[in-house]
Amino acid sequence: MRPAQLSSYRHLIQRLGFGMLTGITLITVIPIVVVVLYIFIQGVPAISLEFLTGFPRQGMRAGGILPAIVGTFLLTLGTAVFAVPLGIGAGIYLSEYATEGRLTRLIRLAIINLAGIPSVVYGLFGLGLFVLFLNFGTSILAASLTLSIMTLPVIISTAEESLRAVPQSFRVVSISLGATRWQTIRRIVLPEALPGILTGVILGLERAAGETAPILFTGAAFFLPRLPQSPFDATMALPYHLFVISTQVPGMPAQIQYGTALVLLVFVLGMNLLATVIRSRARARRQW
């Protein structure tokens, strides 16, 4: 082959290759857009004031999904109460206190493992420790604790990353002005890292809000005629409710199913959007 031919041949291969990769990317992306749009289109007609603020009626085949919405909100809040302080604390430890050594390596390995444990195994653990051993019963408390341990690795890793991204000189200056280590962390390092930490917290809670398997045996209820009154009550939750009405209840109107899926999706994607906005605004404002 003459060089000119070789070159055009190679560029043909490249064009074909790039075309293939573009196609593959479209295969990934198009279903995502279609799924989200489809649920919006099918779900919107179900949304009404009664649907959002009413209780399920006629064996859940009519009425609203208020207890599931409130339940998911409470579970997310409960998860935040436990996971946020612990996760940020651990992030601070890894970024500001820990020295690289065997113990720190073990902590990192533990975090990676926590992130990989299947969600249903968290459910088993929550059942064993919180529901049975500590006798919390199937309750919001037990489910929140289970979800918070599952959420922990996301919060720890993002908190550590954001804290480490704060330039070392900030700390050196603060310490040299006579501030203690904690004063430096609280007044200088944490505020700078806050947007990044917040992003991680929201993404972690987003995952917790959409999970079903960990709450199956720790706090989720099939149907409750009233809202939960205390942390020791079981609760309905949006993802579990969607599971129930799409597999356990025969003759379920599709509109209610799509409506429930839409509310869950809005809840989760809303958090996702919030995290994205916080991240990009912080990035635009950063001066170092």
Added chain:
Amino acid sequence: MNSSLKRTEFIISLLIKISGYSAIIFVALIFYFLLSEGLPTLRDVPLASLMSTRWYPIEDYFGILPLIGGSILVTLGAGLIAVPIGIGTAIFIAEIAPRRAREILKPLVEILAGLPSVVLGFLGILILASFLRRFLNIPTGLTAFNGSLLLGGIAIPTIVSVAEDALDAVPRSYRDAALALGATQWQTIWRVTLPAARSGVLTAIMLGIGRAIGETMAVMMVTGNAPVMPTGLGMLFAPARTMTATIAAEMGEVSQGSVHYEVLFFIGIVLFMISLAINVTASAVVFRQRKRSERILS
């Protein structure tokens, strides 16, 4: 420095240290509770019975092989879908896409990562199942294949983000050198960038597979839940039952301390061990790489 300030400093340091160690404590606790509830299985169920191919708990048949087989079958199918698509997408985003396309593609993939698996399972039942039944002309659309499709979708974001990070971490100079020697961009990707990112791409595949094998709700909803021992890839088009789905479907109905309860925890131990093996192997690779944050947040 006054003494109250010192005390505050001490207490806060202590709290932060405890939080730091908490991850180790939780992994240990999880392992301990799985073992304490699950190991009695080995006392109460003969090993030959446990390693048999019949899962029928009502009559005390606790053969877990069909469940392990089901998990492997569904995960294998998911891998066949997610690995080429995930890595192809990662290459496109990292190497080919213009900047503006990247900024749209990355959040879109993140949305997929955030979709609750029940939502996918719900669509799997309502849309995918009837489509597959008609399209493939099989008696039911609730099959291992349906599960594989959804699991593939669930594994893709993990594979894309980890593989893309690995490709991003390949120094610019490698690519420049290849291009300067007259290689096309395509040749550079295949012969230089991808081999240089090999370990990270392997990690991506492992983590994606790990994500798929541990997934519960979507699989439970669409695979038809028949604990049948798979004998080949053809079984993809028949109903199956995974380990995760078995725990989720049956734990609600068993009484604490019964043999069935113990066996379900025993399956939990198996799942824990699998994820442990995958993550320890993957982390051995990750430790050698640069910190992700240095690239993302800069």
